[in-house]
Amino acid sequence: xxxxxxxxxxxxxxxxxxxxxxxxxxTGLFYGSAKAIETAGPAVLLAYIIGGAAVxxxxxxxxxxxxxxxxxxxxxxxxxxxxxxxxxxxxxxTYVFEMLIVCLADVTAFGVYMKLWFPxxxxxxxxxxxxxxxGAINLCHVKTFGEMEFWLSIIKVIAIIAMIVxxxxxxxxxxxxxxxxxxxxxxxxxxxxxxxxxxxxVIASFAVVMFAFGxxxxxxxxxxxxxxxxxxxxxxxxxxxxRILLFYVLTLFVLMCIYPWNQIGQQGSPFVQIxxxxxxxxxxxxxxxxxxxxxxxxxxxxxxxxxxMMYGMAHEGQAxxxxxxxxxxxxxxxxxxxxxxxxxxxxxxxxxxxxxxxVVIASIxxxxxxxxxxxxxxxxxxxxxxxxxxxxxxxxFPVPMWPVAPILAIAFMVFVFGVLGYFESxxxxxxxxxxxxxxxxxxxxxxxxxxxxxxxxxLQNES
Numbered sequence: 200x201x202x203x204x205x206x207x208x209x210x211x212x213x214x215x216x217x218x219x220x221x222x223x224x225x226t227g228l229f230y231g232s233a234k235a236i237e238t239a240g241p242a243v244l245l246a247y248i249i250g251g252a253a254v255x256x257x258x259x260x261x262x263x264x265x266x267x268x269x270x271x272x273x274x275x276x277x278x279x280x281x282x283x284x285x286x287x288x289x290x291x292x293t294y295v296f297e298m299l300i301v302c303l304a305d306v307t308a309f310g311v312y313m314k315l316w317f318p319x320x321x322x323x324x325x326x327x328x329x330x331x332x333x334g335a336i337n338l339c340h341v342k343t344f345g346e347m348e349f350w351l352s353i354i355k356v357i358a359i360i361a362m363i364v365x366x367x368x369x370x371x372x373x374x375x376x377x378x379x380x381x382x383x384x385x386x387x388x389x390x391x392x393x394x395x396x397x398x399x400x401v402i403a404s405f406a407v408v409m410f411a412f413g414x415x416x417x418x419x420x421x422x423x424x425x426x427x428x429x430x431x432x433x434x435x436x437x438x439x440x441x442r443i444l445l446f447y448v449l450t451l452f453v454l455m456c457i458y459p460w461n462q463i464g465q466q467g468s469p470f471v472q473i474x475x476x477x478x479x480x481x482x483x484x485x486x487x488x489x490x491x492x493x494x495x496x497x498x499x500x501x502x503x504x505x506x507x508m509m510y511g512m513a514h515e516g517q518a519x520x521x522x523x524x525x526x527x528x529x530x531x532x533x534x535x536x537x538x539x540x541x542x543x544x545x546x547x548x549x550x551x552x553x554x555x556x557x558v559v560i561a562s563i564x565x566x567x568x569x570x571x572x573x574x575x576x577x578x579x580x581x582x583x584x585x586x587x588x589x590x591x592x593x594x595x596f597p598v599p600m601w602p603v604a605p606i607l608a609i610a611f612m613v614f615v616f617g618v619l620g621y622f623e624s625x626x627x628x629x630x631x632x633x634x635x636x637x638x639x640x641x642x643x644x645x646x647x648x649x650x651x652x653x654x655x656x657x658l659q660n661e662s
Contacts, residue, residue, distance in 0.1 A: 228359070228411065232451055233463055235411075239404035240395040240460050241387040244448055249611075250408045251444035254415060256608035257572045259598045260579035261419040262436040266596040267582075269428045273419040274575045276511050281581035282574070284517070288643050289636065290574035291512045296635065297413070297567035298505035299541055302498050304564075306330055306542055309494045315487050327543075333498050334539040337506065338532055344503060351496035358489040359446050366453035382457055390459045405618050406565055406625045411447070413568035414497070415439065416575065417504040433596045506534035517647050566619060566632035573612040580605055 235243045264277045275294070279287025309329050310322035317325075336347055370382055387393055394401065418435050454463060510531040513522035526532045579598065583591065591597070598605055620629040 228447060228450065232411070232447070232454075235404045235407040236451065236455065236460050236463050238396065238407065239400040240391070240393070241455050242394040242396075242401045243404050243408070244451060244455075246401050246404045246408045247411075247444065247447045247451065250405060250412060251440060251447070253608050253611045254409075254412045254572070255440040255444075256598070256604050257575050258415060258418065258436045258440055259596075260605060260608075261416060261575050262432055262596050263594060263598050264575075264579055264582060265419045265432050266429055267594060269432075273508070273511065274416065274571065274578060275508055275517075276515060277578040277582070278574045279515055279517070281578045281585065284515070284647070285640075285643055286574060286578075287515060288512075288517045288647055289639050290571055290578075291508050291517060292639055292642075293567050293635070294416075294508050294571045295505045297564050297571065298501040298508075299538070300567075301414075301564050302501045302505075302538070302542055305494045305498045305501070309491060309498070312487055312491045312494065315483070329495065329498065330539055330542045333495070333502055334535060336499060337502050337535045337538075338526065338530060344499070348496060348499055348503075351492050351499065354492045355489060355496065356446075358485075359450055363450055363453055366450075366457050369457050370453070384456055386456050386459055387452075390461055395460075402618055403622050405615055406622070406628075409569060409615055410565040412443065413564065414500065414504075415443070416571060417500055419575075420504050420507045429595055436596075502535065502538045505538055506531055509534040509537070563628055563631050563635075565625070566616075566628045567635075569612050569615050569619075570632065570636075573609065576605055576609045576612065580609070 232243075235246065239246055261274060265273060268277070275287045275291030277287075278290040306326050306329055307322075310325040313320070313325040314322060336344055396403075418432065418439070509518050509522045512518040513520055521533050522531060522537075524531065524533050580602070583598075583601065616629065619625045619632075
């Protein structure tokens with residue numbers, strides 16, 4: 200292994216587009232959607248549309264900065280440059296923390312999923328094996344990583360399309376139609392109305408809805424390893440949020456047309472319910488393949504994102520210098536090893552952490568996700584304020600509807616923090632998030648006195 204200064208550029212538009220799909224389409228759709236529907240009823244469709252629009256603005260803000268200045272570590276370095284080094288430190292390490300806790304949940308979930316087929320094999324063996332496998336993939340050339348993520352995401356996308364087509368077949372031709380309820384668009388309105396729990400239910404569902412979109416910001420981190428970032432990043436950003444929005448909204452629309460909203464999730468995953476209705480006996484096995492794929496894809500993408508973030512922060516003097524070491528293939532190997540080591544600790548924690556702690560983990564991930572998105576929006580806003588009209592006119596991927604749309608997106612992120620704090624079931628996320636930020640402030644004061652002169656020069660030269 201050798202220490203070089205450049206990450207390898209091996210990710211095509213196809214890789215980047217499906218990496219973001221892989222991060223943002225997973226358990227949030229296959230399982231989490233049932234909780235969102237329970238909270239808001241059919242009006243959850245509005246929550247996904249509103250949330251999707253806000254996330255699209257986050258991605259456009261990130262895209263504007265990433266095309267203007269493609270850097271490893273992405274939004275952490277942008278926050279450092281435009282909002283101050285402390286903001287970059289908070290954004291970067293909060294993202295790494297988010298990826299770690301999500302990975303801990305996903306590797307444990309992988310072990311649980313494998314028990315369906317191999318009940319006699321100890322769960323920790325599967326957890327250990329997937330950690331080493333994903334770690335090895337992340338040490339390969341970035342093109343190998345991108346190719347694997349592409350095919351893993353393809354499986355999930357095919358599963359979702361099959362779910363939509365299968366649901367449409369039930370609606371149109373009555374395959375497997377149950378006798379105890381009607382099938383059709385009327386299901387959205389006849390069971391206590393379209394908004395059965397009122398506007399409060401829709402607002403409460405944002406905690407689950409926004410978590411479901413989390414991970415899509417990995418696109419910005421890929422900028423420094425993308426081939427032709429000026430074309431691949433805009434294409435990926437413009438395509439992915441719209442596709443995710445369609446996948447979520449269309450899938451849930453079909454699902455709630457087939458089943459009364461208050462029956463969804465009572466018999467396991469909504470995914471299983473649709474295939475059971477079609478008379479497919481192996482629905483549980485089909486679902487297991489999909490959720491295992493979703494877990495591997497998420498772990499793969501999260502280790503990549505956290506590793507690249509730590510690499511970028513090391514160049515800023517906000518992480519150990521050892522994190523800047525690259526293999527001959529241009530992969531930051533030290534950060535991958537650190538991620539794997541932390542996940543190995545998770546194998547041990549598996550024995551002592553009770554199951555309900557994963558609810559807390561998901562809540563913390565929601566707080567961290569919204570925090571990172573807010574930092575992205577504020578960084579882009581600050582960048583624009585520092586640019587001359589001539590510089591702004593030369594931006595190759597400008598944010599649309601400036602400045603109204605970014606301001607509305609910023610207000611919405613602050614609103615979601617309020618939602619987390621208002622409802623008792625998610626309040627712990629706000630408490631833990633505040634404690635986390637206090638710990639980061641202490642860490643910054645003790646170990647990161649100021650950005651290095653070298654980092655300042657690099658950023659000034661790239662401006």
